[in-house]
Every structure is written in C-alpha cells, then in structure tokens.
Amino acid sequence: MIQFTPKDPDFEKRVQDSFARQKFMTFIHARLNKIEPGFCEIEIPFSENISQQHGFFHAGIIGTVADNAAGYAAYSLMSKTSSILTVEFKLNLISPADGELLIGNAHVLKYGRTLTICRSDVYSVKNGIRKLCAASQSTLIELPEHNDKRN
Amino acid sequence: MIQFTPKDPDFEKRVQDSFARQKFMTFIHARLNKIEPGFCEIEIPFSENISQQHGFFHAGIIGTVADNAAGYAAYSLMSKTSSILTVEFKLNLISPADGELLIGNAHVLKYGRTLTICRSDVYSVKNGIRKLCAASQSTLIELPEHNDKRN
Amino acid sequence: MIQFTPKDPDFEKRVQDSFARQKFMTFIHARLNKIEPGFCEIEIPFSENISQQHGFFHAGIIGTVADNAAGYAAYSLMSKTSSILTVEFKLNLISPADGELLIGNAHVLKYGRTLTICRSDVYSVKNGIRKLCAASQSTLIELPEHNDKRN
Amino acid sequence: MIQFTPKDPDFEKRVQDSFARQKFMTFIHARLNKIEPGFCEIEIPFSENISQQHGFFHAGIIGTVADNAAGYAAYSLMSKTSSILTVEFKLNLISPADGELLIGNAHVLKYGRTLTICRSDVYSVKNGIRKLCAASQSTLIELPEHNDKRN
Numbered sequence: 131m132i133q134f135t136p137k138d139p140d141f142e143k144r145v146q147d148s149f150a151r152q153k154f155m156t157f158i159h160a161r162l163n164k165i166e167p168g169f170c171e172i173e174i175p176f177s178e179n180i181s182q183q184h185g186f187f188h189a190g191i192i193g194t195v196a197d198n199a200a201g202y203a204a205y206s207l208m209s210k211t212s213s214i215l216t217v218e219f220k221l222n223l224i225s226p227a228d229g230e231l232l233i234g235n236a237h238v239l240k241y242g243r244t245l246t247i248c249r250s251d252v253y254s255v256k257n258g259i260r261k262l263c264a265a266s267q268s269t270l271i272e273l274p275e276h277n278d279k280r281n
Numbered sequence: 282m283i284q285f286t287p288k289d290p291d292f293e294k295r296v297q298d299s300f301a302r303q304k305f306m307t308f309i310h311a312r313l314n315k316i317e318p319g320f321c322e323i324e325i326p327f328s329e330n331i332s333q334q335h336g337f338f339h340a341g342i343i344g345t346v347a348d349n350a351a352g353y354a355a356y357s358l359m360s361k362t363s364s365i366l367t368v369e370f371k372l373n374l375i376s377p378a379d380g381e382l383l384i385g386n387a388h389v390l391k392y393g394r395t396l397t398i399c400r401s402d403v404y405s406v407k408n409g410i411r412k413l414c415a416a417s418q419s420t421l422i423e424l425p426e427h428n429d430k431r432n
Numbered sequence: 433m434i435q436f437t438p439k440d441p442d443f444e445k446r447v448q449d450s451f452a453r454q455k456f457m458t459f460i461h462a463r464l465n466k467i468e469p470g471f472c473e474i475e476i477p478f479s480e481n482i483s484q485q486h487g488f489f490h491a492g493i494i495g496t497v498a499d500n501a502a503g504y505a506a507y508s509l510m511s512k513t514s515s516i517l518t519v520e521f522k523l524n525l526i527s528p529a530d531g532e533l534l535i536g537n538a539h540v541l542k543y544g545r546t547l548t549i550c551r552s553d554v555y556s557v558k559n560g561i562r563k564l565c566a567a568s569q570s571t572l573i574e575l576p577e578h579n580d581k582r583n
Numbered sequence: 584m585i586q587f588t589p590k591d592p593d594f595e596k597r598v599q600d601s602f603a604r605q606k607f608m609t610f611i612h613a614r615l616n617k618i619e620p621g622f623c624e625i626e627i628p629f630s631e632n633i634s635q636q637h638g639f640f641h642a643g644i645i646g647t648v649a650d651n652a653a654g655y656a657a658y659s660l661m662s663k664t665s666s667i668l669t670v671e672f673k674l675n676l677i678s679p680a681d682g683e684l685l686i687g688n689a690h691v692l693k694y695g696r697t698l699t700i701c702r703s704d705v706y707s708v709k710n711g712i713r714k715l716c717a718a719s720q721s722t723l724i725e726l727p728e729h730n731d732k733r734n
Contacts, residue, residue: 148334179304189349190345215377222700224693224700418551454636456632490607495646
C-alpha cells in the first residue's frame with residue numbers, strides 16, 4: 131500500500147468529527163475502527179433492522195460501509211478546509227453477508243488535486259471467521275474551502 | 282421502455298411480500314410505490330436518522346433505493362420459484378440529495394436467462410420539486426428453485 | 433432527453449476536429465455519425481482486426497465506442513477553451529456483439545461545472561437488424577483553459 | 584493474493600491459444616506476458632495507431648488491456664470445456680497513459696461457480712518508469728460446455 135503524508139496533522143480528529151455528524155452512522159451503530167493517512171476501517175454489528183429478505187446484511191448497508199470507508203480514507207488526506215463528496219462507486223457483492231459483524235476497509239489508490247480513487251473490501255464475520263463479501267472501487271471529489279458541517 | 286411479459290402472473294404480490302420481508306426497508310420507512318413488469322419505484326421520506334454530515338440523504342441510502350428498485354424491477358420478471366441477488370451496481374451521485382423525499386425507480390434493460398441488467402434513476406424532492414440526484418446501472422442474478430424467504 | 437444549450441456555437445466542428453485527431457478512431461475505421469448538444473453517435477464497421485476469439489466485436493472495441501460517444505456528448509457542451517478527460521466508465525456487455533456494424537450513442541445526464549455524467553447504449557447490427565449489445569454509464573471531467581490538441 | 588488451484592493443468596496453453604485467436608490482440612501488438620492460476624499480465628507497446636487526441640494511449644486501449652487481463656486471469660481457473668464472457672467492467676482512468684508501453688495485470692478476487700470477480704491495474708511505462716494509470720474491477724461468467732473457438 132502507498133504511504134501518504136496527510137496535509138492536515140489533525141486529520142484523525144477531523145475524520146472522527148465528520149463521522150460523528152453522520153446521523154445515519156449512529157442509527158445503524160457503525161463504528162470508526164481505524165483511520166490512517168489514506169486508509170479507513172468501519173464496522174457495523176448485525177441487527178435485524180439492517181437485514182434483507184434472507185436475514186443477511188442488506189446490500190444497501192454493504193454499499194454504505196464500502197462508500198463511507200472510501201470517503202474517510204480520502205478525506206484523511208485532504209486539506210482541513212476542504213469538504214468531500216462521493217462522485218460514484220461500483221460495488222460487487224461476492225458472497226452472502228451472513229454473520230454477526232460487517233467490516234469495511236478502504237485505501238486510497240490515487241490522491242489527486244481534484245479527484246481521489248479508492249478501493250474498498252468488505253468482510254462479513256461469522257463465528258469469528260472473516261470472509262470477503264464485497265469489493266468496491268470509487269471516485270471522490272475534494273471541495274476546497276467548503277465547510278464539512280451542515281449549512 | 283421495453284414491454285415485458287412476466288412469467289408469474291402474481292408477480293406483484295410476490296414482490297410486495299419480498300419487500301415486506303426486508304427489515305431494513307421498514308427501518309428506514311421505505312415504501313414500494315409501484316411495481317410493473319420490468320419496472321419498480323420505491324420512495325423514502327427524509328429523516329435525520331438517514332442523513333449524512335451536511336444534513337442530506339446519506340449516499341448509502343441513495344445506493345439502497347437504487348439497488349432495491351433494480352432488484353425488484355428484475356424480480357418482477359422472474360419465475361415464482363426463483364430468488365434474486367444483486368451481482369453488482371454502480372452509482373453516480375449527481376446532485377446533493379437535499380429534500381423531504383427520495384424516489385428511486387428502475388427499469389430492466391435486458392432480462393436474460395441468468396443475468397438481468399437494470400438502470401435506476403434517483404430523485405430528491407424538495408418543496409415538491411423533483412430533481413435527479415443519482416443514476417445507477419446494475420446486474421442481478423436469478424437463482425432458480427431458490428426460496429426467497431429466510432433459510 | 434434533456435435539451436442543452438452549448439456554450440460554444442461551433443461545437444460541431446470542435447468535436448469533429450478532436451475526433452479526427454484520435455488516430456485510434458482512424459485505425460479502426462470509426463465514424464462520427466451525429467453530434468448534437470449533449471448527444472453523440474459513433475459507428476464502427478466490423479472487421480476481423482477488431483474481433484475476439486468467437487469472431488464478434490472485441491469487448492475493448494465496445495468499450496471504446498461507448499466511452500468515446502460519452503466523451504464527445506459531454507465535450508459538445510463544454511467551453512471552446514476546455515479539454516476533456518474520462519474519469520471512469522462502467523460497461524455492461526448484454527449480448528454478443530455479432531454483426532456487420534457497431535453503433536454507440538451517448539447522452540448527457542448531467543452537465544456540471546467540473547464533472548459530466550453520461551449514459552451510452554451500444555448496438556450491434558446484423559443483416560440490418562439492430563440489437564442492444566452493451567450499456568454504460570460514465571463520468572467525464574472538464575479541464576478549463578486546456579488545449580485539446582497534442583502538447 | 585489468493586492461491587488458486589486450476590481445474591485444468593494445461594490452463595497456460597489453453598489461455599495462450601484463446602489469446603492467439605483474438606485478432607484484435609494481434610492488430611494492436613498485444614503480448615501475453617504472464618499467466619498463472621488466477622493472474623494474468625498483458626502488455627501493449629505504444630504506437631500512433633492506438634493513441635487519442637493528446638498522443639497518449641487511447642482510453643479504449645486501456646479498457647481493452649484491463650478487461651482482457653481480467654478475462655484470462657479468470658479463464659485460467661476454469662474447466663477446459665468452458666468458455667468465458669465479460670459480464671461488465673468498471674475502469675477508473677487515474678493518470679494520462681503517456682509512455683512507450685502499457686502493462687495491465689489482473690488477479691481474481693473470487694472464483695465462483697458461475698461468476699468470477701477480478702481487479703486489474705494498468706501501468707504506463709515512460710523512459711522505463713512505471714506509473715499506475717488505471718484501475719478496474721470486473722465480473723466474468725463461465726459458460727460450461729461451451730467451445731471457446733469460433734462457431
């Protein structure tokens with residue numbers, strides 16, 4: 131994996147604050163496990179509330195964890211006065227997300243002046259055994275001088 | 282749009298039942314607006330619980346509505362003894378999903394023996410004005426003789 | 433389809449000139465069929481040179497026509513001093529591209545200040561019968577004050 | 584990377600034969616550099632014929648090398664009586680493909696009964712220096728008892 135030097139030495143706190151402002155993360159009990167320059171890991175414990183018709187994690191939740199991990203991996207590298215938006219993401223669902231925990235991690239492939247490209251891997255953990263359940267690739271855009279907080 | 286003849290005349294009830302079994306849909310107050318052969322529309326009212334850091338609909342929710350509409354558009358055409366899984370989807374976020382309602386609709390581009398391809402459009406509605414906020418393209422797989430209900 | 437007003441009244445000539453500078457288009461005998469504000473159609477006649485192992489159009493050629501049509505649909509709307517690059521594209525191959533001609537057309541879904549989103553449809557024509565063989569969705573970036581000609 | 588055991592001990596020859604049947608590969612002077620179980624590397628030397636308007640490798644060629652490497656990485660694992668088709672691929676163009684050589688390699692993330700998921704990385708080489716210029720993620724389908732040769 132590439133070694134990145136973050137522009138903002140306080141990137142960790144900035145990411146944690148932004149994550150905490152995402153009400154949806156609280157609603158689904160998502161936790162920010164790890165944030166490093168160009169890397170992020172988020173996990174979500176299983177609950178019936180976020181399941182699909184077979185009782186597994188819903189694909190929408192899998193997309194959420196893949197996209198959000200990518201967003202914060204990218205955001206860790208950005209200037210402290212920038213905000214971030216997802217341009218697009220593409221997610222392959224690889225095996226049923228059956229288990230007690232969902233873990234998504236993402237790393238930055240390229241941090242560009244405007245656009246950042248990330249890859250995410252999502253794992254389901256069942257009885258402690260971790261299995262790749264989804265993989266994604268995404269594009270993020272840095273909005274300079276744009277407050278990440280609510281308007 | 283292509284005219285499809287569903288294999289199962291009771292496709293509407295079958296889709297509604299499957300939708301009702303998705304606990305995540307209930308949790309976020311999603312409603313199945315319309316189901317026709319090869320077409321589906323789902324809507325989700327705004328609530329703080331499903332918002333991101335700027336107070337808009339979270340990208341994960343936008344992905345959810347795009348993916349789920351595609352899944353049920355495809356499922357409407359399938360045999361009554363088949364189940365369905367999303368293989369992959371790709372979502373472009375086009376404008377901030379700011380509003381009181383999110384509407385996702387999907388139509389089938391190709392219904393194949395194994396794979397089905399769909400396109401989805403997602404709209405945010407603010408003060409009654411509808412605006413395209415996301416577009417996706419996805420691949421679904423039909424699992425013959427596979428119960429759609431929980432194992 | 434959305435009606436767009438191009439910033440550059442000479443967009444048609446600008447697109448034709450750029451297309452003519454793409455040596456790869458000449459090499460595979462691609463033709464720019466139609467260019468309108470936010471829309472482009474390109475076609476490529478079949479030849480053994482661009483076939484895959486089953487004797488059909490190669491997927492790389494299908495991706496080329498989808499991407500290039502999207503690029504010029506977007507470029508038609510841009511300022512005359514801008515250049516364009518593809519950020520990403522996602523292509524579904526829907527049926528074997530078996531025939532004497534490949535036609536790709538693309539339209540702009542959203543023309544933004546920095547990013548433009550397009551959808552493309554690719555058709556194979558066999559014995560005069562046109563069939564959808566691929567569908568794509570792509571993201572393009574406008575580079576202001578950037579010469580489209582070779583450096 | 585995952586270690587795979589190919590079903591067909593003669594996978595290398597089978598891949599080389601299929602590659603040789605793709606006329607488009609010959610036309611653009613592509614070479615199959617390396618084939619291992621679940622891995623493939625293809626390279627293409629620069630020529631004017633495959634360039635875009637700025638004189639770099641055309642995005643269609645970059646997509647071709649990413650898709651083809653993925654296809655053969657997947658095909659290396661398949662039964663000797665199977666054929667393969669690309670279902671879809673998504674490609675991010677990360678930096679201008681400026682150089683004397685384009686190298687695409689792909690590895691299998693998941694080899695499934697019907698579908699296989701791969702990731703590809705594409706590098707441009709300029710004055711001997713290798714730089715990531717594109718990244719893709721793709722889905723392939725195995726067609727059992729289906730001749731890979733021309734009908």
